[in-house]
Amino acid sequence: MNALLFHNCNLRNFGRLKSVLSPYRTKNSNLLHFKRHCTNTSTNSSKCLDSTKGASLIQKIGIGLSISGGLFSFSLYNNNVVLCKSRISQNRLAGYRTMSDKDAKFDWQKFWSYLEPHTWYLLAAILGTLIVAILNIQIPRMMGEVINVVAKYSNDLAGHNKFFQDMKIPAFKLIIMYIAQSTFTFFYIFMLSKIGENVALKMRTDLFNSILKQDIAFFDEQRTGELVNRLTADIQDFKSSFKQIISGGLRAVTQILGCAASLIIISPHMTFITLLCVPSVIAAGTFIGSKLRNTSRTAQNQIEKATAIADEAISNIRTVRAFAMEDQENELFRKEAETAMVYNEQLGFGIGLFQAGTNLFLNGMVLSTLYMGGYLLSTNQLSAGDLMAYLMATQTIQRSLAQISLLFGSVIRGLSAGSRVFQYINLEPNMxxxxxxxxxxxxxxxxxxxxxxxxxxxxxxxxxxxxxxxxxxxxxxxxxxxxxxxxxxxxxxxxxxxxxxxxxxxxxxxxxxxxxxxxxxxxxxxxxxxSQEPVLFGTTILENIRYGKPDASDEQVEEAAKLANAHNFIKGFPDAYNTIVGERGIALSGGQKQRVAIARALLKNPSxxxxxxxxxALDTESEKVVQTALEQAAKxxxxxxxxxxxxxxxxxxxxxxxxxxxxxxxxxxxxxxxxxxxxxxxxxxxxxxxxxx
Ligand SMILES: Nc1ncnc2c1ncn2[C@@H]1O[C@H](COP(=O)(O)OP(=O)(O)OP(=O)(O)O)[C@@H](O)[C@H]1O
Ligand SMILES: [Mg+2]
Structure with a gap:
């Protein structure tokens, strides 16, 4: 279960990181790497992760956990150990700036504005979820009835002829319930995915729209990788968390409440003892949640940073290659990705501990139920069917609680991903x-x-x-x-x-x-x-020139190209105007790129x-021709x-x-x-x- 939880909460990041980091981890170089970048002069050893003492991972990440009186007291290393700050001024990360998302608040109002158009779908999904939850509450009781019939005939051999007669109604009811449960499960999952996809699409387009509208000064500060990360990974995280919270969360809460009511009806005495411990679990969950949220946010920021490095290196691959900087880029990326991994490990560790504690508590609950239930059965205060129904109801509660602890990670990730997305959606440009x-x-x-x-x-x-x-x-x-x-x-x-x-x-x-x-x-x-460094889009020459005036005809495009002295070289390409220019126009020479850019500007016939x-960027010969063209165009x-x-x-x-x-x-x-x-x-x-x- 722990593994499942870990997997669920960190799948994306771990999947991404694992593939990149595993070769390095096997060389056991990751922690040494951190050490190398620690501030050597620092006397405060707590500023660095100390890899030399052979401490276990738990010690290294400095998590303290104590369980006392059923309440988890959780202290995250965040306060105890500061991750080593590498000497970033010595690498190209020195210019890394990210808009602080510490103040990024989850904008509930905005979130509701996205949900509102889908209110009916949402209500249908909630209704479907509640029906499934109620069925899950009823099923143990119905199962109890079936068990009572079975128990009756296991002691009464003579009357076995009536077994099928007695079984018919409870078994039929149970089958109906199972079928209804499957149907509504399909229904609410489908509804939720409809809402989730629609909301994600609207958020994604709004975010992209908002980014496009930002002042140029905003782009002077931000790195593309960071922005792309918010558009992709954060929205994805938010969407899956939303779906999980509505489906799993609602179902789990209803089931817990319903099953708790069933438990009280079956045996108030046993229920009272069982439920005594629940408030402490809730209190612990809330406390740990607030701690883990910060870690999740830090981890997501760190991944954004690693993505930005990869993005910059890949888009500037020619410069990287020309300076033989592949190893350094790799190292830079690895370092940042490793830091992200450490944060995610910390997150997984915290969530894992919570889950483990929950499991222990729940299993204790099952054992004590059997203990007490067995006693009540022996004194004829409880029927076999009731004990079975009771056990099944506690199992449902157990599953629901486990589900809630699984969701717990989703809530944390979802809220911090959502805050980051809303931060940019809500950002108003000055101009x-x-x-x-x-x-x-x-x-x-x-x-x-x-x-x-x-x-x-x-x-x-x-x-x-x-x-x-x-x-x-x-x-x-x-x-x-x-x-x-x-x-x-x-x-x-x-x-x-x-x-x-x-x-x-x-x-x-x-x-x-x-x-x-x-x-x-x-x-x-x-x-x-x-401009001085014209940049083209990775499409055809035709479309690049047409960018200057989207409704221009092919003839007008050709006319502009002739004016910019570009027509002849374009015609020389096998695909002529349909030649793909490569990302940012990389497949054209500097002078050719310049002339396409001139054609693009001339097409809109500016005043x-x-x-x-x-x-x-032109040679003397082409410059002369373009110069004449520009002088012509300047008239x-x-x-x-x-x-x-x-x-x-x-x-x-x-x-x-x-x-x-x-x-x-x-x-x-x-x-x-x-x-x-x-x-x-x-x-x-x-x-x-x-x-x-
Ligand atoms: N986006 C920016 N943010 C901050 N400073 C900038 C930015 N762009 C340019 N500068 C700074 O403004 C100053 C003027 O830059 P500008 O690009 O206007 O020079 P220029 O005269 O066009 O030079 P060149 O002939 O090399 O093109 C320079 O000191 C430059 O470092
Ligand atoms: Mg200039």
Whole structure:
């Protein structure tokens, strides 16, 4: 039973971890590993798991258990031993940040809002469960009647002819009950799975929707693996716990109550003694529950962390391979997965102890029933059938209690998984995706102005990127921004796209404050961004370009590709526009990827083109062609170009030189060249003499 419980509560995590960890565990390296990462200088040995003393697992995880007077007193190691904190600043985990889910509360109201549409199914499921429970309560009594008939004929050989006659009714009733029990079991399981799947689907889509709506700053902090884990594992956990709690929990509680009533009817005396111990079990269960919940939450967090590492390593496999970091990544993952395993072992240990205690108590109950029941039978105060019914009812109570202790793990997991899911579902972004002024297309001129803009990234509030930045980009003009790396050029583009809001000052489009405009409309219709590191989706080239305008025809897609000088290389592929570009566009060269991205941006025919190093990945020859294409595309649009290469910017109407978030020079190419200042230094330093002062 313990094994079953353990299996049930930790199946997913253990399944996942076991397969990864077993080779390492056989080498007995897991605990040594922890030791290696312990803070050597620490004098407080309790900060690390000490593997050298040969202590048993129980000692290592520091669980103290004492049973006194039928009450379990449970003390989880969490308070006694702090798991060794590895020197994470020495590995790439140093940047690991997870939103603290300590304050994540299970949102009952929200949960009810998911359940409410399925109230009828829920009621049907509850009714089915109760009927099964009531039948389970009746069955022992009916069985008692059958036993009484059997007992009667075992002593009365002469009257055996009437046996079948007497047996007929109780046996028939019992058969009917068995059939009804099976039918309603099927019914409530089916109902519950219907509700569970529907609720899980709604939660999953709501969570995904909420994640997609979060501010870009949220993604600066979170790791993909963490988010994916909440979308998959946590919702799965929550769903199975919900189903188990409703079916198992409700049935078990009803059966306990019903059977307890049966017991009182059969023998109040025996029942009184049996039930004396129950409150202490409930008290112990509640106490242990609160302790284990914390451990469960920690374990789930840890698994999330391990998943995030695996996710990052797998999606960056080329970098991992290029730096021959496979072993280090493996080690990093193993360490985090091992920590998760330790937490889960602790959880399993606690649950196991509880179950073991419950079993001991219940078996004691059976023995004392037999003891007392036998005595009452011998003094004719109880019939054989009554004793049988009593025993069966106590067995039902025993099974129900065992079920509750099994459920106990589910409740803990379900609540903490649910809290984590609701935490993100309820998270409100600062910036809404929709809502605000939408300008008529024909009125858009594309005049952009930055007025006294001050900005620092939310993750680094102390580092000012722009200080009172002012810039006017007149309608239909091409403005180039140059400046050395890290000066805030891409930040200007990010602010225009409203990936972030300014800390001070305003940005306007045709005189309208950007904050007053509908952000989705702005991004989808006015701005066309070709970013520094364009990323494609793992689908066909056709669909990637069409991403810029989902209702575009194949011809329009082809037109945009021609404009971006991409048509010829696409036609060169055996599958042409249906070529799959691989995850994030990995199966295309840098220049090809860039041109597909340009086509994607041009397809939506934006009024304002934002080119952030758009041609940096192209060779000189393709750059020329794309440059011509972009110049062609720039006609009638406002263009903001960020580029390092002279060729891309020298025809700009105005060139702005940015230095440490401030404009230091401004003018045409010729003017700035003659000025021999920053611009000159940026572009000509290597070819001519340095500026004279
Ligand atoms: N998401 C972010 N969170 C925090 N800081 C950031 C973020 N993105 C950029 N920064 C910081 O802001 C500063 C300006 O970055 P930005 O990307 O605008 O530079 P850039 O001028 O485009 O440089 P490059 O020419 O190398 O592309 C840098 O110091 C950078 O480290
Ligand atoms: Mg940049």
């Amino acid at each position: 809404r995706l929709r809502g605000g002024v939408v300008l008529p297309t024909e009125e858009i001129k594309g005049e952009i102005q930055f007025k006294n803009v001050t900005f620092s990234y939310p993750t680094r509030p102390d580092q000012k990127i722009l200080h009172k930045f002012n810039l006017m980009i007149s309608s239909g003009k091409t403005v180039a921004i140059v400046g050395s790396s890290g000066n805030g050029k891409s930040t200007i583009v990010a602010l225009l796209e409203r990936f972030y809001d300014t800390d001070g000052g305003i940005i306007t489009l045709d005189g309208h404050d950007l904050k007053s405009l509908d952000p989705s409309w702005l991004r989808g219709n006015v701005l066309g961004l070709i 304002v083109l934002l080119l952030d190093e758009a041609t940096s 009638g649009r406002t263009v903001l170009v960020i580029a390092h290469r002279l060729s891309t910017i020298q025809n700009a109407d105005i060139i702005v030189v940015l230095h440490k978030g401030r404009i230091v020079e401004m003018g045409t190419h010729e003017e700035l060249k003659n000025l021999k200042g920053y611009y000159w230094a940026l572009n000509f330093q290597q070819h001519e003499d340095p500026p004279a002062g």
